[in-house]
Amino acid sequence: MSGAAVPVLRIAVIGCGAFGRNHLRVYEALTCLGEPVEIAAVVDPNPGARESAELAHGVPGYRSVEEMLAAGLELDAASVCTPTIHHADAAVALLAAGLDVLIEKPIAPSLEDADRILAAAAEHGRLVQVGHLERFNPAVTAALPLLHRPMFFEAHRLSVFTPRSLDVDVVLDLMIHDLDVVLALANSPVREVRAVGLPVLSREVDIANARVEFESGAVANFTASRVSTERVRKLRFFQPHQYLSLDFARQDLLMIDVTAAASLTMQQLEALFAAGKNDATDAAHPSQGLSLRKIPTEPGEPLRLEIEAFLNSVRCRDVPRVRGAAARDALALALTIQGSIREHRERSGL
Incomplete structure (x- = not known):
C-alpha cells in the first residue's frame, strides 16, 4: 500500500529584488524537480519588480503583505526578502496570519524589532528561520x-x-x-x-x-x-x-x-x-x-540547502537550524560592534 501523498506547501515571496529573485529561482527549481512546493504569490510595492515576478512565475502579485492576506489565499509559509527595515512589519503580519517565515539576514535592524518577531512566532506557534546561509x-x-x-x-x-x-x-x-x-x-x-x-x-x-x-x-x-x-x-x-x-x-x-x-x-x-x-x-x-x-565536502548551493531545510522544518515542525533566537544573538553582536566603531571614531575625531 502506497503512503499518503505529501501536501504541497504554498509559498509567498515578499520582496522581488535581488534576494527575492533568488528565492523565487530556488522554489521554482524545486517545483520543477517534483518537490511538493509551489510559489503562490509575490509581494513588492515596486510595480516593475512585482509585474516581472508575476509574469515569470505565473502567480498573483500584491503591493503589500496586508493586501495579499486580504485576498484570502491559502498559504503555508513565506520568504521575507524586503529591505531590512521592513522585516519586522512583514514577518509579524505573516506570523499572525498563521504562516511560517524564512527571513533574510539580518533578522531585523534593531533588537526591539527582532523581539517583536520572536514574540509573534511564540504567540502564534509558528516557525522562524533566518537566512544566515553560510x-x-x-x-x-x-x-x-x-x-x-x-x-x-x-x-x-x-x-x-x-x-x-x-x-x-x-x-x-x-x-x-x-x-x-x-x-x-x-x-x-x-x-x-x-x-x-x-x-x-x-x-x-x-x-x-x-x-x-x-x-x-x-x-x-x-x-x-x-x-x-x-x-x-x-x-x-x-x-x-x-x-x-x-x-x-x-x-x-x-x-x-x-x-x-x-x-x-x-x-x-x-x-x-x-x-x-x-x-x-x-x-x-x-x-x-x-x-x-x-576534508571531504558535498558541494551544494547554500541558498538551496537553506530553503530545503526551511521547507523540511515547516513540514515536520522541526526546530530550524538557524533559529530566530540565534539570529538575534548575531544581530546583538553586530550592533555592539557598530557601537564600538562609533566610539572609536569619536575618540579618533573621524
Whole structure:
C-alpha cells in the first residue's frame, strides 16, 4: 500500500529584488524537480519588480503583505526578502496570519524589532528561520563534527563595491555572516568587543575590523570590506592540536595536525595550505614531512540547502537550524560592534 501523498506547501515571496529573485529561482527549481512546493504569490510595492515576478512565475502579485492576506489565499509559509527595515512589519503580519517565515539576514535592524518577531512566532506557534546561509555551506557542515573547543578564529569577508544593500553598513551586510558562524562554533557568551571601521564609498561603514573575546577564552578577529578589489570568503580557526581553514566560496575545508607542526610559524602553515589546496584528500609536504588533510565536502548551493531545510522544518515542525533566537544573538553582536566603531571614531575625531 502506497503512503499518503505529501501536501504541497504554498509559498509567498515578499520582496522581488535581488534576494527575492533568488528565492523565487530556488522554489521554482524545486517545483520543477517534483518537490511538493509551489510559489503562490509575490509581494513588492515596486510595480516593475512585482509585474516581472508575476509574469515569470505565473502567480498573483500584491503591493503589500496586508493586501495579499486580504485576498484570502491559502498559504503555508513565506520568504521575507524586503529591505531590512521592513522585516519586522512583514514577518509579524505573516506570523499572525498563521504562516511560517524564512527571513533574510539580518533578522531585523534593531533588537526591539527582532523581539517583536520572536514574540509573534511564540504567540502564534509558528516557525522562524533566518537566512544566515553560510551555516548551510558544505565546508561549515563538514567542520561541525571536528569541533573540540576552538580557541582562535580569523574571518575575512571581502567584496567589490556594488549598490546593493546600502541601507545597512558592512557589519550587517557582510560581517554578520561570519558573526553567526563563529557564535555557533564558539558556543560561548561574548565577553568583550573592540572594533574600528570607516565609510569609503557610501554613507555607511564600508570596511570594518572587530576583535571579539568570549567567556570561554576564545578570541575571534573579523575583517569585512565591500570596497575590496577581490572577493574573499574565508574562516580559519585553531583548536587543541588542530588548525582548520574554511573557504566558503570554494566550499573547501583543510586541516593540519598542529601537534606535529608546533614549531611552524603561521606563514609556514599558510604556505602548507597553499601548496595543498588543490590536492587530493591527503597531501604530503616533502620538506616538512607533514600530512595535510582536505576534508571531504558535498558541494551544494547554500541558498538551496537553506530553503530545503526551511521547507523540511515547516513540514515536520522541526526546530530550524538557524533559529530566530540565534539570529538575534548575531544581530546583538553586530550592533555592539557598530557601537564600538562609533566610539572609536569619536575618540579618533573621524
